[in-house]
Every structure is written in structure tokens, then in C-alpha cells.
Amino acid sequence: MSGLGWAVRSLIRQRLRTALAVIGIAISAAMLLDMVMLSGGIEKSFAELLLAKGYQIRLTPKGTLPFDTEATLDRASSIVARLRRDTAIASAGAVLGTSLYGRSRDSLVTLVGYGIQPEAQGVYQVQRGQDLARHDTLGVLLSASAAGLLRAEVGGTVSLVGRLDPQVATAGVSRQLVVRGIVRWVYDYRGQPSVGTILPVMQALAAVGPDDRASLVLVKARSDAAAPALAERLREEFPRLEVYSVADLVRFFKQRLVYFRQLSYILATMSLVVTVLLITTLLTITVNERLGEIATLRAIGIGRSTVVRQVFIEGAVLTVLGAVLGIALGLGTARYLDSILTSFPGLPAAFSFFVPRRETLTAAALVLLVTGSLAGLYPAWLAARAPIAATLRSEAT
Amino acid sequence: MTPAGEPTVLSGRNLRKDYPMNGAAVHALRGVSLEVRSGEYVAIAGPSGSGKSTLLQLIGGIDVPSAGEVEILGTRLDTLSDRELTRLRLTRLGFIFQRFHLLPVLTARENVELPMAEAGIPVRERRARALELLAYVGLEHRAGHRATQLSGGEMQRVAIARALANRPVLLLADEPTGELDAATGGEILSLFRRLNQDGTTLVVVTHDERLAAEAGRVIHMLDGHILGAGE
Numbered sequence: 001m002s003g004l005g006w007a008v009r010s011l012i013r014q015r016l017r018t019a020l021a022v023i024g025i026a027i028s029a030a031m032l033l034d035m036v037m038l039s040g041g042i043e044k045s046f047a048e049l050l051l052a053k054g055y056q057i058r059l060t061p062k063g064t065l066p067f068d069t070e071a072t073l074d075r076a077s078s079i080v081a082r083l084r085r086d087t088a089i090a091s092a093g094a095v096l097g098t099s100l101y102g103r104s105r106d107s108l109v110t111l112v113g114y115g116i117q118p119e120a121q122g123v124y125q126v127q128r129g130q131d132l133a134r135h136d137t138l139g140v141l142l143s144a145s146a147a148g149l150l151r152a153e154v155g156g157t158v159s160l161v162g163r164l165d166p167q168v169a170t171a172g173v174s175r176q177l178v179v180r181g182i183v184r185w186v187y188d189y190r191g192q193p194s195v196g197t198i199l200p201v202m203q204a205l206a207a208v209g210p211d212d213r214a215s216l217v218l219v220k221a222r223s224d225a226a227a228p229a230l231a232e233r234l235r236e237e238f239p240r241l242e243v244y245s246v247a248d249l250v251r252f253f254k255q256r257l258v259y260f261r262q263l264s265y266i267l268a269t270m271s272l273v274v275t276v277l278l279i280t281t282l283l284t285i286t287v288n289e290r291l292g293e294i295a296t297l298r299a300i301g302i303g304r305s306t307v308v309r310q311v312f313i314e315g316a317v318l319t320v321l322g323a324v325l326g327i328a329l330g331l332g333t334a335r336y337l338d339s340i341l342t343s344f345p346g347l348p349a350a351f352s353f354f355v356p357r358r359e360t361l362t363a364a365a366l367v368l369l370v371t372g373s374l375a376g377l378y379p380a381w382l383a384a385r386a387p388i389a390a391t392l393r394s395e396a397t
Numbered sequence: 398m399t400p401a402g403e404p405t406v407l408s409g410r411n412l413r414k415d416y417p418m419n420g421a422a423v424h425a426l427r428g429v430s431l432e433v434r435s436g437e438y439v440a441i442a443g444p445s446g447s448g449k450s451t452l453l454q455l456i457g458g459i460d461v462p463s464a465g466e467v468e469i470l471g472t473r474l475d476t477l478s479d480r481e482l483t484r485l486r487l488t489r490l491g492f493i494f495q496r497f498h499l500l501p502v503l504t505a506r507e508n509v510e511l512p513m514a515e516a517g518i519p520v521r522e523r524r525a526r527a528l529e530l531l532a533y534v535g536l537e538h539r540a541g542h543r544a545t546q547l548s549g550g551e552m553q554r555v556a557i558a559r560a561l562a563n564r565p566v567l568l569l570a571d572e573p574t575g576e577l578d579a580a581t582g583g584e585i586l587s588l589f590r591r592l593n594q595d596g597t598t599l600v601v602v603t604h605d606e607r608l609a610a611e612a613g614r615v616i617h618m619l620d621g622h623i624l625g626a627g628e
Contacts, residue, residue, distance in 0.1 A: 009502035296498035299459045300559070301487025302515050303480070389460035393450070395496065 003306075007313040014286070021282045022321045025372070028275040029326020033364040034334050034354060035268035039261050041355030046253050049350055050246045052186045053122035055091075056227035057219035057234065058249070060242045065252060066216045067097055067187070073241060076199070076214035080117065083219055088230050090222045093120030094199055094214035098206035102150045102195065103159040109149045111160070112194040114185065115202025115214070122186070122218040124196060129154035129181030137201055140177035143185055146193035152179050160195060162205030173205050190342065190349040275322075275368065276375040279315050283379035287311060287386075294383050295391035304384040311380040312373060319372025323365055330364075331356055405471075406567050406598050407433040407456055412465035414451050414621075425451040427621040428465070433567070433600055438593040440612035441602045447618040449602045450571055456600065457490055457569045458482050470566060487516055491560030495572035497552040499544035505531060505555045506540040512562040523562075530558035534588060550581030557588060561597075568592065570601040574608055586611055 011018040050056075059079065061071040073079070076094040083092035096115035101108040114123060118132040124141065132139045140158060142150065152158045155178070162173035177197065185194045197205070203213060219234070221227040231245040244252075254261070287294070294307055334354035341353045414426040426448045433439055441449045454460040456467050458474045467474045469489055474482060486492070499508045506527045513523035531537045534554035544552060553573060560568055570589075574582035586608055593599055593613075601608060609615050617624040 006500075006502065013502050292496075293498065293500060296492075296494065297500075297511075298483070299457070299486065299494075300492050300512055301483055301485075301490070301563075302511070303483050303487075306515060389451075389454045392454070392459070392494070395498075 003309055003313050004317070007310060007317050010286075010310075010314060011317060017282065017285075018318070021278060021318055022325060024278045025275055025318060025322025026325035026329055028271045028278065029323050029364070029368050030330035030333055031271035032268050032275070032368060033327060033330030033361070034337065035264040035271065036364045036367075037330075037334055037354040037356060037360050039264040039268065040360060041357075042257055042260070042353055043250050043254055044355050044357070045352040047246055047250050049186065049348060050249055052350070053125075053218075055122035055218040055220045056224060056246050057221065057231050058244045059217040059219065059234065059238060060215070060244065062240055062242055064242060066244070066249070072096065072213035072215055073217070074211040074213050076212050076217065078212070079217055079238070079241075080120075083217065083234075084120075088222055088226060088233075089219055091120045091220040092217060093117040093122065094217045095121070095123055096199060096202050096206065096213065097215045098202065100195070100205050101161040102146070102193075103161065104150050108161060109193065111146055111149075112188070112192055113160070113202050113205060114194060114196040115199040115206070116196050117199055120218070120220075122220070124183040124185045126181045126183050129179070132180055132196070132198055134198070136180065136198055138178055139180040139197070141181050141183045141196040142179055143188060143192060143194040144182055145191045146195050147179070147182055149193050154179050154181060158195075160197075160205055162207055173207055175201065175205060177201075186350060187348045189345060189347050192349075272367065272371050275319075276371055279318055279372055279375035280378055282318065283311060283315050283376055284382065286314070287379045287383045290383075291386050291391050292395040294386050295388045295395070298386070298388045299392065307383050308380040311383050312376045315376030315379075316369070316373055319369055319375075322372075323368045326368070327361060327365065403434040403436050405432055406435050406437075406469065407431075407600070408468045409452070409456050410466055412452065412455055412467070413463045414448070414455060414460070415463045424621050426455070426462070429618075429621070429623050430465075431456075431616060431623065433598060435566070435598055436593070436596055438589070438599045438611070438613040439601070440609040440615045441600065441618060442604070442606075442609045442615055443618035443624075445604075446620075448621040449618050452618070453569055453571050453600065453602045457492060458486055459492075487512055488563050489566050491563075491565035491568040493553070493556050493560050493568065493570035493573050495575040497544075497549070497556045497576070499547075499552055499555055499559070501543065501545045504541050504543055505536060505547065505551075505558075508544060508555055509558045509562055512559060516563050518563075526562065527558070530561055531555070533561075534558045548581075549577050550584055553577060553581075553585055554588065557585075557592075561592075565597075567598045567600065570599065570603075572603060572605075573601065574603065574605045582607070 058066045060066050061073045064071045080092050080094050083089050094117055098113045100111050100113040102111050116123060119134050132141060142152060150158045157176055157178055160175050160177060188194050221230045228245055231243050235243045297307060338352055338354045342349060342351055410430050412426050412429045415422050415424050429452055441452060443449050455462050469485060509527040509530055510523045528537060528540060531540050534557055536551060536554055539547060539551060574585050589599060590611055603609055
């Protein structure tokens with residue numbers, strides 16, 4: 001009979017108690033896993049989102065974050081042209097974000113518009129149809145949601161309205177455009193109705209004036225390793241603009257979510273404490289119930305180390321069972337919670353709060369196993385220190 | 398009969414045991430000395446509270462005397478560390494308790510194997526010896542049954558097999574028939590008789606006059622003293 005088999009049989013002997021303990025540990029483990037995924041997942045997911053198309057640097061108007069305000073930078077094309085001449089830069093493209101309207105039968109629907117440079121874009125992926133050509137002034141790209149609202153498909157025509165006269169609600173600028181493709185806009189929230197045209201068309205629809213405006217410029221360095229140094233150099237070359245690397249943006253994002261992270265750390269710690277208390281309580285009860293058995297074992301010459309090992313193994317078995325169940329439960333609840341959180345308005349649909357990564361799962365499992373084993377320390381100490389003669393005397397009466 | 402000339406297995410000198418109870422000191426043993434030679438069958442008899450179980454615990458090294466000393470095969474127990482004392486109990490002594498104290502989650506065979514596993518005996522060897530011992534106590538057909546599936550008499554016989562596992566020089570039994578009916582107790586008596594005939598040294602604490610009568614020597618105790626010994 002191995003120590004493990006002995007431990008398993010001892011646990012099975014108290015089926016209900018063991019099952020309740022395993023469920024309790026599993027719930028704590030699930031909470032721990034979710035909090036660990038949450039604490040590191042947000043920034044990981046954000047960084048992955050920013051690098052979705054490989055652009056490591058963003059240039060925005062002074063004092064603003066990308067798409068954080070309606071501020072725009074002027075002479076976008078000349079900035080892009082200058083950047084494209086830089087041998088350290090693989091690609092650069094401007095993006096204008098604005099709001100506009102689309103005609104759907106007799107009504108207007110509000111849309112989000114992107115002006116892009118198709119040869120260097122980092123904000124969408126084509127799902128159906130084709131991309132815009134570089135000088136395609138008649139084409140438009142739609143999100144699936146926008147296509148639904150406008151009742152349009154690839155090859156169809158849509159009417160976009162850029163500005164409404166506030167007095168009479170008539171269109172200031174209007175364009176009939178052919179749908180080239182259905183795309184997934186990387187930074188859109190779920191169900192966001194977005195449309196995209198080449199930059200000059202969107203500039204006209206947005207009526208941002210004659211000075212070639214854009215919300216930001218995306219820059220792709222020739223290598224990821226060179227990006228921080230390039231960002232530093234661009235800061236000097238464009239003092240009137242903000243230059244952000246992905247690391248800078250992740251840092252800003254982390255600052256904004258600092259309370260969220262603190263909450264996740266507190267909840268993770270609480271779940272660990274609950275796990276420790278559960279295992280310690282259960283094993284202490286078990287040891288106290290079995291003091292007579294333990295005293296007998298010690299009397300017949302079974303060493304303290306064997307007794308301690310048995311208590312430890314029982315704790316470890318409980319922890320492993322709870323952890324396995326907890327990981328499954330944690331992944332399930334993370335998916336559910338993620339679907340709730342990412343449905344908040346303004347959050348990119350591609351963003352994820354809970355990112356299950358191998359290292360996260362391993363870290364959570366290791367923390368749980370170590371903590372679970374440590375939780376067996378007190379009951380194991382109790383078992384090892386049980387006075388043999390006094391216990392046998394009290395058992396006999 | 399005291400086998401004169403046989404080596405001394407156990408010797409206890411001036412053993413005293415005091416322990417506190419409800420704020421007062423209880424004098425469980427008041428200076429007891431005894432000697433047991435190899436091959437002897439000694440019964441310690443006396444009323445409840447006379448100190449016989451305490452004496453057994455002291456000579457078995459599972460409790461420490463307040464004064465006096467115990468020697469097993471010439472080794473003074475008070476000179477041993479806890480680890481050494483545990484090892485001595487494992488390899489030199491065998492214990493049988495009134496309430497059997499088998500591990501309920503283990504089978505009869507596994508219970509007998511347990512002390513051998515602790516002593517580091519290889520699996521195959523200890524399995525064979527466990528079956529051999531179960532056959533000796535007449536329970537080879539119950540080897541695969543859990544302790545909870547056995548009757549009281551069967552449990553005590555398994556406990557005896559467990560006590561014999563590491564070939565002890567001295568078998569100590571505390572009221573071994575105390576939980577058994579007369580017929581089952583009789584089976585244990587004959588098993589003890591057979592064990593002694595086969596050379597096992599036995600010290601048995603008992604209320605059971607039949608069991609005491611089986612012994613070669615009876616030590617009578619009262620109020621922590623030995624009143625006298627008879628053969």
C-alpha cells in the first residue's frame with residue numbers, strides 16, 4: 001500500500017466531507033486563477049491588440065492619447081511621407097477617426113468612420129470581398145454591423161453623410177460609395193457600426209478643413225527590438241506631436257487600471273487564504289478524529305516522518321483534485337465574465353480581460369499546490385506531536 | 398515457569414509515574430521493579446487504576462517514567478532519542494491493544510505489512526510474511542478484507558499478526574481480550590499459548606483470570622505497587 005493509496009482511501013472514507021472540501025478548494029482555485037488571469041491579462045491583451053497589425057509606434061496630437069479625444073494633427077500626408085523616407089521604418093500610415101451617418105431607406109444611422117491609407121493600415125482585417133486600392137475614392141469598407149444597418153453587401157452601394165446642418169438636418173457632405181469589403185475593425189467594440197474610406201474621402205466627409213488632418217499616424221519599425229530607440233528619435237524629430245511606443249501605451253493603460261489590478265490582487269489573496277483555511281480546517285478535524293489511530297501507529301513504531309507525510313499527502317491530494325476542478329471552473333467563469341466585461345461600451349471587442357496563458361495556469365497551479373501543502377503543516381505538526389500514552393489512555397476510557 | 402538462565406529481555410527498576418489530573422498529582426506507579434527473561438509468559442493483573450497499563454506503557458517505551466529506568470535487551474530507554482526509541486518499538490517490540498486499533502482503510506494484509514514497510518522490508522518479502530502471519534493466526538482467507546469487515550476476534554488476530562511482523566523479542570498486550578466475548582477471548586488465549594510455546598516472550602496486562610492463569614508468572618498490582626508474583 002503506497003502512501004498515496006492510503007491517503008486516497010482515507011479521503012474516500014469521508015466521501016461527503018472530502019467532496020465538499022474539494023468543491024470549496026475548486027471555487028477558491030477558480031477565483032485565484034481568474035484573478036491571476038485578470039491581473040496580467042488586461043495589459044497582455046492590450047499589448048497584443050496594439051500589435052495586432054505589427055505597428056509598434058503611434059504619433060498623436062500633443063497632449064492626447066490615440067483616439068482618446070477628437071483632437072487631430074495637421075499635414076498628415078507630409079508627416080507620413082517624411083516617415084516613409086526613414087530607412088528604419090518599414091511602414092507608416094495615417095488614420096482619421098470621426099463620426100458620420102449612413103442612409104438606411106428613409107432614415108439616417110450613426111456610424112463611426114475611419115479614414116485610412118490602405119497601403120499602410122493597422123486598424124482592420126478584411127473578412128469578405130477585397131481591400132481598398134490606394135486611390136479608390138469610390139470604395140468603402142464596412143463592419144458586419146454597419147453592413148447590417150445599411151442593408152449592404154459587397155458590391156452594393158451605400159450613401160454616407162458627413163455633416164448635418166443643425167437647423168434643417170440636411171446633409172452637408174454626401175457620398176455614394178461602393179462596398180469593396182466587409183472588415184473587422186481591430187479597435188471596435190462589439191457591434192460597432194464602422195465604415196472606412198481612403199483618408200481624403202473621410203477627410204471630406206468629416207469636413208475637418210483643408211489642412212489634411214488625421215487622428216494619429218501608425219509607424220511600423222523594421223524590427224520590434226528597434227522600436228523603443230526609434231520612438232525616442234521620433235520624439236526629437238516631431239516635438240509638436242506625442243510619440244508612443246506600445247510599452248508607453250501599456251504603461252498609461254496600467255495606470256488607469258491600477259485599482260482594477262489592486263482589486264484582483266486582493267481577491268486572489270483572499271481566495272488563497274480561503275484555500276489555506278479550508279485545507280487546514282479539514283485536515284485538523286481529520287487528524288483530531290484520528291488521534292487514536294495516529295497514537296497507535298506511533299506506538300507500534302511508525303515514525304513521525306511517516307505520519308507527517310501521510311497528512312501532507314492527504315492535503316496534496318485534496319489540493320490537486322481541487323486545483324484540477326478549479327482550473328476548469330476558472331476557465332469557464334473567465335469566459336463568461338469576459339463576455340460581460342467586453343460588452344461594456346467603448347471597449348474593443350478583441351480586447352480580453354481574462355487571458356488564459358500557459359504560464360498563468362502554471363503559476364496559479366503552483367501557488368495553489370505550494371499553499372495547499374503549507375496548509376497541511378499545522379495538522380501534520382499536530383499529528384506528529386500527539387502524545388502517545390495520553391492519547392491511548394483517553395481512547396481506552 | 399521462569400526460564401532461569403535465559404537472557405533478560407526486559408528490566409524495569411524503581412519505576413515511578415506521576416501525572417497531574419484536575420490540579421492534583423496522581424501517583425500511577427510508586428516504585429515498581431520487574432524483570433522478564435526470554436521465553437517468559439508474564440501476566441500483570443490487578444483492578445482498574447492499579448497502574449498495570451501505565452507499567453506496560455513505560456516498559457514499551459511509549460511513555461516516560463517520572464523516575465526509574467527501563468532496559469530492553471540491555472539498552473536503557475532513557476538514553477535513546479525519539480527516533481531511536483521509535484525504531485526500537487518497531488523492530489524489537491510488538492504491541493497488542495484492547496481496541497485492536499487497526500487502520501480501517503487498509504486490508505488485513507496491508508495492516509500486517511505496515512510495520513514491515515516502515516522497517517524497509519522489500520514489498521515481495523513483506524507480502525509473503527504478512528500472508529504467512531495471517532495463516533499463523535488462522536486468517537489467510539481474510540487477507541483481502543478491510544479491517545471494518547472483520548469481527549472483533551478477527552481484528553484482534555490481525556493485530557497479533559501485525560505485532561509479530563518484525564519478529565519482536567517481546568510482545569506486549571494490554572487487555573487483549575477486554576473487547577471480546579468469552580468464546581472469542583478463548584481463541585486469543587490459545588493463540589497466546591501457541592505463541593509462547595513457539596518461543597515468543599509475552600507480557601500481558603489483563604483483568605481476565607483465564608488469561609492470567611495461562612501465564613507462567615502473574616504479577617499482581619494494586620495502587621501503583623506490585624503486591625507479589627506467583628507462578
